[in-house]
Amino acid sequence: MRIGIPEALYYHDYYPLWEGFYRALGAEVVTSGPTNKTVINFGVESAVDDTCLPVKVFFGHTRLLAPRVDYLFCPRLVSVEDGAYTCPKILGLPDMVEQGLPNLPPLINTSFDFREGRVRLWAAIREAAKPLTRNPWRVQRAWKTGLSRLRVYRELLTQGKTPEEARQECLAGARLTRRGGSKGTGRSGLCIGILGHSYSIYDRYINHDLTRRVEGFGGKVITIDMVPPEILHQEAVREEKPLFWSAGRKNMAMAKYLVSNHQVDGIIQLASFGCGPDSMVAEVVERRVRRNGRVPFMLLNLDEHSGEAGLVTRLEAFMDMVRRRRVG
Amino acid sequence: MKVTFPHMGNLHIPVATLLRDLSLEVVVPPPTNQRSLSLGVRHSPESACFPFKLNIGNFIEAHEKGADTILMAGGVGPCRLGYYAQVQKEILRDLGYDFEYIILEPPRGHIGELWEKIRRLNGGVTVKQVIGALRLAWEKVLALDAVEKALHHLRPRVVFPDQATAVYRRSLEALDKASGIARIRAIKVHTLDELESLPRRGGPKPLRVALVGEIYTVLEPFANLSIEERLGKMGVEVCRALFLGDWIRSNLLLDALRLKGGMDVKEAAKPYLNRFVGGEGQESVGYAVLSARRGYDGVLHIAPFTCMPEIVAESILPAVSRDYNIPSMTLMLDEHSAETGIITRLEAFVDLLARRRGQRKEMEQLERIPGD
Ligand code: SF4
Ligand code: SF4
Numbered sequence: 259m260r261i262g263i264p265e266a267l268y269y270h271d272y273y274p275l276w277e278g279f280y281r282a283l284g285a286e287v288v289t290s291g292p293t294n295k296t297v298i299n300f301g302v303e304s305a306v307d308d309t310c311l312p313v314k315v316f317f318g319h320t321r322l323l324a325p326r327v328d329y330l331f332c333p334r335l336v337s338v339e340d341g342a343y344t345c346p347k348i349l350g351l352p353d354m355v356e357q358g359l360p361n362l363p364p365l366i367n368t369s370f371d372f373r374e375g376r377v378r379l380w381a382a383i384r385e386a387a388k389p390l391t392r393n394p395w396r397v398q399r400a401w402k403t404g405l406s407r408l409r410v411y412r413e414l415l416t417q418g419k420t421p422e423e424a425r426q427e428c429l430a431g432a433r434l435t436r437r438g439g440s441k442g443t444g445r446s447g448l449c450i451g452i453l454g455h456s457y458s459i460y461d462r463y464i465n466h467d468l469t470r471r472v473e474g475f476g477g478k479v480i481t482i483d484m485v486p487p488e489i490l491h492q493e494a495v496r497e498e499k500p501l502f503w504s505a506g507r508k509n510m511a512m513a514k515y516l517v518s519n520h521q522v523d524g525i526i527q528l529a530s531f532g533c534g535p536d537s538m539v540a541e542v543v544e545r546r547v548r549r550n551g552r553v554p555f556m557l558l559n560l561d562e563h564s565g566e567a568g569l570v571t572r573l574e575a576f577m578d579m580v581r582r583r584r585v586g
Numbered sequence: 587m588k589v590t591f592p593h594m595g596n597l598h599i600p601v602a603t604l605l606r607d608l609s610l611e612v613v614v615p616p617p618t619n620q621r622s623l624s625l626g627v628r629h630s631p632e633s634a635c636f637p638f639k640l641n642i643g644n645f646i647e648a649h650e651k652g653a654d655t656i657l658m659a660g661g662v663g664p665c666r667l668g669y670y671a672q673v674q675k676e677i678l679r680d681l682g683y684d685f686e687y688i689i690l691e692p693p694r695g696h697i698g699e700l701w702e703k704i705r706r707l708n709g710g711v712t713v714k715q716v717i718g719a720l721r722l723a724w725e726k727v728l729a730l731d732a733v734e735k736a737l738h739h740l741r742p743r744v745v746f747p748d749q750a751t752a753v754y755r756r757s758l759e760a761l762d763k764a765s766g767i768a769r770i771r772a773i774k775v776h777t778l779d780e781l782e783s784l785p786r787r788g789g790p791k792p793l794r795v796a797l798v799g800e801i802y803t804v805l806e807p808f809a810n811l812s813i814e815e816r817l818g819k820m821g822v823e824v825c826r827a828l829f830l831g832d833w834i835r836s837n838l839l840l841d842a843l844r845l846k847g848g849m850d851v852k853e854a855a856k857p858y859l860n861r862f863v864g865g866e867g868q869e870s871v872g873y874a875v876l877s878a879r880r881g882y883d884g885v886l887h888i889a890p891f892t893c894m895p896e897i898v899a900e901s902i903l904p905a906v907s908r909d910y911n912i913p914s915m916t917l918m919l920d921e922h923s924a925e926t927g928i929i930t931r932l933e934a935f936v937d938l939l940a941r942r943r944g945q946r947k948e949m950e951q952l953e954r955i956p957g958d
Contacts, residue, residue, distance in 0.1 A: 308918050309897045334861070343664035350898030353859045357905040369861070499672055502663030529633075533793035534666050534894040537633040538673050545676045 259390060261294045261366070262327030263321035265292060265310055267348065270421050270456040274428045276331060279404035283390040285448070290319040290582060297322060298562055304359055305357065310455050310532035313347055313354070324342045324362050329389050331545035342504040345535055359433040362387075374473050376497050409490060410434050413526055415483040419471075421460050446479040453509050453543065454481070454528030455536070458560060463465060465528060465558075466491040466566045468573070472526070475577040487555045494567060506539040513543045517550050524554040524580040532560030554580050587611065587686070589707065590653035592641040595832060596730050596803030599762045600723040606706055607719030613653035615644035618808040627921045629677055636809060636890035636920045637802040638670055643644075647699055649683050657706075660691035665864030665895055728772040731829040733757050736781050738826065741818030742792035744784040744919045751815060753780045792823040793939050796877035798870040799888040800896050801833050803919060810888055810919060811928055817886075819929060820936050825882060827851075827873040828866070829830055839934050851876065858902050867895025871902050878910035883939040885912060891920035 261280045263269065269289075277287050283583055290297070300564045301318030324330060332352050335344050343349065351369035368386040370381060405483055406512050414424035443513055450472050459465065459481055469479050482490070491513035494500055502508040509527075516522045529536035538556055547555040556576045558569065589605055590613045598614050605612045616622070622643025629646075645656060661668025671689045678685055688703055704711060732934070737754045741747045757777040764770045780939040795817060803809045804826065814824045855872035862868055874885045887903055889896030902915045907914045915935045917928060 274911075306897060306901050308891065308900060310892075346664045346867065347898060348896035349664060350859060350863040350867065350895075350901075354898055355903040357858065357902045413842060499660075499669075502668060532633065532892050534633075534635070534892060537631045537635075537892070538666055538669050541631040541634070542676050543672055545680055547678070 259285050259330070260288050260327045261329050261331055261389075262288045262290070262323040262363075263331045264316055265290045266316040266319045266321055266461075267457050268344075270460040271560040272408065274425065275404040277404070277530075278388070278402045278407035278428075279387075280331075282400035283387055283579055285390055290323040293319070293461050298463075300357055302562055304376075305354075306358070308526065309347065309354075309531065310534075311464065311530045312455065313351070314562065315457070315461070316351070316353065317358065319557055320362075321359055324334040324359065327363055330365050331361050332365045333386065334369040338370070338504050340373055341500065342507055343503050344505070345503055346567050347534075351382055395449050397508070406434075409454045412483070416486060418484055441442040445472075448523045448577070448584060449480055449521065449578075450580070451480050451512070451522040451525045453482065453512055453525060453526065455505050455509075455530065455533075458528040458530055464560055466564075466569045468526070468528070468558075468569070471573055472572065472577070475573070477523075477577060477580070480516070482508050485512060485515060501539070503535045503539070506535045510543060513547060517547055520552075522553060523584050524556070524576065524578070527555065527557045529557060529559050553581060587655050587707070588613050588653045589655045589657055589688075590615055590645065591646035591657040592637075592644045593806065594637075594802050594833075596734075598759065599730060599758065600726040600830075600834075602717050602762070603659075603726055605707075608704065608711055608715065610707055613648050613651050615648040615651075615653075617949065618644060618806065623808075623921055630682060631673075633892050634673075635893055637800075637806075638674070639921065641670065642674060642807065645674070645678060645685070646681075646683070649685070649797055650894050654684070655686040655688065657688045660688070660689040662691070663864065667865070713718070716952060721788055722765070722767060722770070725770045726761055727831045727834060729761055729770050730758070731831045732774055732775050733761075733781075735826075736778050736830065738814060738818065738824045740784065741815070742823045743786055743819045745787045746784070747815075747819045748783055748816075749784055753784070791806075791916075791944065792821050793884070793891035793936065793943070794823045794825055794882045795828045795936075795939070796873060796885045797824050797888065798828075798873045798877075798883050799899075800870075800890060800893050801828055803888050803890055803893075804828055805830060805833070809890070811923070811925055812930075813886075813888065813917075813932070816929070816932060817935070817936070818842070822936055822939075824944060825877065827869070827876075828878060854879075858905060859898065863895045863898045865893065869901045870896060870899035871891070872886035873904065874903055874906045874912075874914060875910065878906065879910040883943060884935065885914035886935070887916040889915060889916070889918055891918045891922075893918070902947070913942070 263273065263276055280287050284405065296314060297318035299541065300321045301314035304321055305314045305317040306382060311402060320330060320332065332355055334352050335348055337343050352365055356362065366386055370379070370384050383401050384394065384397050387400065391397060407428050411424050411428050413434055414427055414432065415421065421426070434584065452468065472479050490508050490511040493514045494507045501557050513525065516525060525547055527540050529540040544555060544557055549552055556572065589612045591601055593615055601611050602614050618640050622640060626639035626641070626643030627644045632837045658671045659667070660671060671687060675687060678733035688707065690703065733754060737750055739949045744750050757773060760773045761770060764773055769843050797804060797814065807815070810939060817824050851869055854875035855868050859868050870887055877885055885903070887900065901914065903914045916933070917931065
């Protein structure tokens with residue numbers, strides 16, 4: 259049985275979990291591959307014009323994958339932590355996909371709501387496993403496998419591995435080795451914090467290979483996944499009203515952390531065109547960072563038309579400025 | 587302390603009444619206008635929702651009239667409204683406006699907490715005074731909704747739609763000033779009589795269009811380019827599901843998640859969207875289904891550009907349209923929406939509905955001809 263997992267939206271956050279889970283249940287896991295021109299075209303064609311770029315990208319991946327699999331994995335991730343949602347569009351994602359794309363294989367559209375406690379979560383996990391097995395013991399074992407994969411993956415990200423590297427190592431059977439946080443930033447070179455949704459930061463097609471480019475300009479990159487979650491959590495709950503979007507919450511906390519710990523020489527905030535949460539989160543982050551005045555800040559809005567040349571020019575200017583500030 | 591709050595349709599009438607009756611000084615922002623729009627747009631993030639931008643405009647204009655405290659609704663997500671106040675605070679602060687904020691958060695927005703907030707506004711207030719003020723304000727909400735419903739019903743049926751609109755406007759003014767429950771009821775009855783007695787035009791029954799979508803856009807004529815009036819003048823009856831009272835009930839008084847919209851709407855939405863997605867997304871789908879079942883001629887779906895729950899609804903409405911054979915159209919509105927473009931689309935939509943009705947009539951007549 260082939261289960262298809264689109265390489266979009268929460269893929270970068272949870273892939274090893276789903277993959278580990280379904281493999282352990284005996285399924286073949288098929289992914290859609292990195293975003294490319296076809297994916298974008300499919301997405302723009304199939305999703306409503308008004309939606310955000312990441313949802314269009316998800317539609318594109320899904321359409322590409324649909325003819326090749328028996329089931330499409332498209333869960334409804336309502337909430338991944340206490341007191342927070344993902345986003346209204348993620349809440350409605352399976353419904354949008356179902357109504358918007360013709361000729362789909364059956365969807366695995368289980369709702370996951372981590373606020374609802376263990377019993378409900380367990381029921382959801384079993385539901386997600388239904389196409390393969392109803393044996394609760396097998397499901398439980400598979401879930402454990404998935405979770406341990408995810409833990410290793412996250413740890414590798416914290417150590418500064420890219421998601422591709424981390425996934426490879428997970429597949430090769432890497433074990434959990436606590437190396438005590440990220441490899442120190444070694445403040446000799448420039449260090450640039452990149453903020454945004456995981457699907458903005460890690461989708462190299464969408465962001466025109468931003469990370470590599472920053473590195474090409476001699477900057478080291480630090481992303482949200484490289485800071486231990488506990489630290490971000492502490493920052494997040496100190497907000498007067500903690501955000502009710504998980505990704506936004508982390509983003510905001512990360513900005514605070516970077517500014518107050520003199521960790522970085524510059525901050526690049528990614529935002530997707532048409533993203534509701536980004537419009538609010540990026541605004542607050544920008545205002546706070548600028549008010550603080552110590553760290554140069556750049557907001558990059560990503561959409562399906564944003565050209566590579568424009569991005570490179572802006573990045574160049576930004577890195578120049580960062581370098582000058584550092585020397586001066 | 588001078589309290590202000592954002593506009594949303596006729597919301598200012600009951601809210602100002604309530605605050606005044608609590609012996610507070612109130613600054614109602616000037617009615618949302620072109621200037622509020624450009625102020626709001628200039629100082630808000632570009633892809634913020636349209637209501638957010640208009641709020642900012644309202645606040646700046648209220649500040650010019652001396653307001654120093656903002657009263658706002660809060661929220662627990664998943665949509666942006668619950669975070670408006672926090673972002674607006676940052677923006678207004680950078681602009682140098684020094685506002686106090688009183689934010690009404692809904693989940694725990696029960697009586698005790700509300701009471702505390704009221705005490706913060708006015709320490710000397712008594713329970714009796716509060717209850718009296720609430721009753722009066724609520725009475726105004728009921729009257730406003732009744733008058734508006736009658737207006738929607740009659741505007742396409744009278745000879746001069748502008749007359750109906752004028753009666754309605756006068757009624758709004760009178761209700762705004764009214765200061766006793768008996769007086770409010772009298773105004774309501776009088777307005778309804780006046781509307782009823784306007785000369786009717788004959789002809790076929792008006793087309794009926796359900797207006798669904800994001801609540802602010804639905805309630806605020808400035809945001810929807812007075813879409814109801816336009817439709818009324820084209821001879822179309824606007825059947826709206828949500829009124830001010832519904833919004834207050836679900837957003838300020840009751841748990842927003844559980845009691846919103848009522849069960850039948852949720853039931854109707856179920857095959858298409860079986861969960862709350864914030865704002866009115868699920869309601870839009872549910873009302874579209876109900877409207878089709880009630881035999882309306884079409885569904886008009888309106889929302890601010892980039893509105894998340896309504897984008898979910900927009901993605902799903904074509905399926906409802908197809909399954910129930912009812913035309914639907916989505917208009918996403920913001921500061922860039924060109925009036926002429928919108929009017930053209932509206933007219934085309936209404937034409938389509940009229941043609942379909944004509945065809946249906948013909949079909950019925952054909953069916954009535956006895957076969958040989
Ligand atoms: S969080 Fe933003 S980018 Fe992600 S689905 Fe929601 S609106 Fe789109
Ligand atoms: S429902 Fe729409 S307009 Fe209201 S806060 Fe959400 S996105 Fe903005």
